[in-house]
Amino acid sequence: MRHDHVQSPARSSGGTRHLPRRWAHAGSAAALRGLNTVTEEDLAHFAQFLPPTSILSTLTPSPSPAEELAPFNNDWMNKYHGKSTTVLKPRTTEEVSKIVKWCSQRRIGIVPQGGNTGLVGGGVPINDELILSLSNMTKVRSFDDVSGILVADAGCILQSLSDYLAPYHHIVPLDLGAKGSCQIGGNVSTNAGGLRLLRYGSLHGSVLGLEVVLPDGTVLDQLTSLRKDNTGYDLKQLFIGAEGTLGVVTGVSILAAPAPQASNNVILALPKFDNVQPLFKEVKRQLSEILSAFEYMDRTVYDLAVKHGQGRALDPQDVEGAECFVLVETSGGKREHDEEASHIPLPDAQKLNTLLETLMEADEPLINTGVLATSPAQFSALWAIREGLTEAVSKEGNAYKYDVSVPLDKFQEVVDKTREHLQQKGLLHADAVKYVVGYGHVGDSNLHLNIVAAAYTPEIEAALEPFVYELVASYKGSISAEHGIGYMKTHALQYSKNPTSIDIMKRIKHLFDPHGIMNPGKVLP
Numbered sequence: 001m002r003h004d005h006v007q008s009p010a011r012s013s014g015g016t017r018h019l020p021r022r023w024a025h026a027g028s029a030a031a032l033r034g035l036n037t038v039t040e041e042d043l044a045h046f047a048q049f050l051p052p053t054s055i056l057s058t059l060t061p062s063p064s065p066a067e068e069l070a071p072f073n074n075d076w077m078n079k080y081h082g083k084s085t086t087v088l089k090p091r092t093t094e095e096v097s098k099i100v101k102w103c104s105q106r107r108i109g110i111v112p113q114g115g116n117t118g119l120v121g122g123g124v125p126i127n128d129e130l131i132l133s134l135s136n137m138t139k140v141r142s143f144d145d146v147s148g149i150l151v152a153d154a155g156c157i158l159q160s161l162s163d164y165l166a167p168y169h170h171i172v173p174l175d176l177g178a179k180g181s182c183q184i185g186g187n188v189s190t191n192a193g194g195l196r197l198l199r200y201g202s203l204h205g206s207v208l209g210l211e212v213v214l215p216d217g218t219v220l221d222q223l224t225s226l227r228k229d230n231t232g233y234d235l236k237q238l239f240i241g242a243e244g245t246l247g248v249v250t251g252v253s254i255l256a257a258p259a260p261q262a263s264n265n266v267i268l269a270l271p272k273f274d275n276v277q278p279l280f281k282e283v284k285r286q287l288s289e290i291l292s293a294f295e296y297m298d299r300t301v302y303d304l305a306v307k308h309g310q311g312r313a314l315d316p317q318d319v320e321g322a323e324c325f326v327l328v329e330t331s332g333g334k335r336e337h338d339e340e341a342s343h344i345p346l347p348d349a350q351k352l353n354t355l356l357e358t359l360m361e362a363d364e365p366l367i368n369t370g371v372l373a374t375s376p377a378q379f380s381a382l383w384a385i386r387e388g389l390t391e392a393v394s395k396e397g398n399a400y401k402y403d404v405s406v407p408l409d410k411f412q413e414v415v416d417k418t419r420e421h422l423q424q425k426g427l428l429h430a431d432a433v434k435y436v437v438g439y440g441h442v443g444d445s446n447l448h449l450n451i452v453a454a455a456y457t458p459e460i461e462a463a464l465e466p467f468v469y470e471l472v473a474s475y476k477g478s479i480s481a482e483h484g485i486g487y488m489k490t491h492a493l494q495y496s497k498n499p500t501s502i503d504i505m506k507r508i509k510h511l512f513d514p515h516g517i518m519n520p521g522k523v524l525p
């Protein structure tokens with residue numbers, strides 16, 4: 001992992017437009033039926049145990065300007081807009097518990113919010129629910145550099161945890177482009193995948209324990225630091241990926257990984273998409289356990305990244321004739337920990353060089369060329385292209401984001417079919433849909449289909465849905481690989497979950513949250 005690279009996702013500014021409010025909140029009244037709104041009396045109660053700096057509200061006695069609540073009410077894409085009057089920023093689990101207990105008694109809806117970098121509208125209110133921000137809970141509670149177990153407040157920013165672990169030669173087993181803003185509690189609550197799931201696996205494996213405030217205010221202390229604990233149902237798993245619908249995560253115990261002694265990367269330019277799959281096979285064969293990322297981007301999105309200054313563009317001759325690119329990263333020991341069949345020690349960097357040579361010299365080369373990082377600065381610059389794609393797309397327009405699991409060989413087909421469909425609908429032009437692009441995590445069969453539009457409009461959305469969901473279902477894929485369901489996909493859950501599963505999910509929700517106060521209107525239809 002690169003400690004020298006922080007990418008703070010700036011909020012979309014130029015080029016983004018607000019949805020008409022009525023349209024953005026279609027269905028919200030029904031979703032929130034039966035819940036109360038925050039009143040001045042509620043504020044007076046919260047003020048008994050929270051300092052003024054932990055309360056941000058447009059209500060009296062000391063109203064804050066509405067602009068101060070805007071970053072909490074609007075999501076990163078500027079696609080989903082809430083109307084909350086009040087944000088509370090508790091500092092301790094006890095304060096969270098008191099807030100939730102009060103809201104439970106008063107039947108006030110709560111939206112837990114981390115770094116607000118989510119891409120499915122899960123972290124902002126649908127209407128005027130209370131926003132419970134974890135941003136004041138930023139303490140590392142403990143780190144054991146023998147076991148590698150890190151226990152931290154849920155509000156710790158991912159990058160700050162990486163920085164904390166660096167002197168101990170450990171890393172958080174999760175990395176994503178939003179690391180400068182997203183919080184570990186938000187990562188756990190979305191079960192974020194990211195750029196190195198291929199190497200470190202999902203949070204369902206690396207999270208060892210959680211502390212959660214349940215919807216009635218009870219603190220569920222499952223913050224164990226045990227590698228093994230087979231004592232019945234593994235309750236913490238329910239909260240990983242629950243998107244704040246079952247409780248507020250306040251503490252996380254996670255198994256940090258030893259920092260690799262050396263990391264290297266290369267961007268490979270491919271003449272055609274069909275080469276991605278055989279290339280992945282060959283790269284895995286040659287690099288085996290030192291392979292730590294294999295990321296895909298199509299030509300159009302690469303060009304957008306370059307246009308918007310993400311990373312350092314490759315030389316023109318390197319990109320000529322390329323239909324797509326992959327970024328390959330290796331992480332491992334500096335020296336001879338991995339040996340070739342000949343038993344001659346081969347350092348990791350050299351392995352990547354050898355890979356490049358064999359790929360280029362093959363009778364029918366799978367790649368046109370490759371650009372190998374030869375310094376830490378180049379290493380970061382290559383990663384910045386891949387990590388900057390989301391930001392580049394947001395600078396170009398308003399993106400409809402479909403984060404799907406489909407078989408790897410269908411990545412291009414999904415993008416092409418969507419583009420053709422929009423073309424047939426007469427929506428592929430500068431004033432409607434400008435680009436249809438694909439990028440993602442090859443190792444996880446996770447494609448990010450982005451439809452970049454001049455503006456979010458009901459017409460484009462109607463053309464895309466259920467079209468995209470039906471397409472994904474036809475491949476037996478998932479309509480949400482790693483971003484979650486949030487508010488965006490509640491109506492589409494049935495494309496990836498059968499009625500029995502949805503029914504059990506509803507019963508679990510009801511068991512934990514009978515009054516439906518916890519992140520209402522999210523995940524479940």
Ligand code: FAD
Nearest residue numbers: 114115116117118122123183185186187192193194244249
């Ligand atoms: P928020 O956006 O604040 O919240 C997300 C959801 O979790 C909401 O439903 C919220 O209610 C809930 N929540 C947050 N904190 C808590 C808590 N403490 N307790 C209970 N519920 C909580 N995602 C990936 O999976 N992989 C990527 O590679 C990736 N890259 C990204 C790159 C960029 C530039 C951006 C903008 C986003 C990216 N994302 C990615 C999406 C997003 O960053 C992740 O989903 C992240 O885990 C969200 O964390 P957050 O703290 O911002 O949560």
Ligand code: 2HG
Nearest residue numbers: 177389390401440448450
């Ligand atoms: C990524 O892999 C993130 O870069 C964001 O999951 C994907 O922007 C997107 O659609």
Ligand code: ZN
Nearest residue numbers: 194441448482
């Ligand atoms: Zn992703």
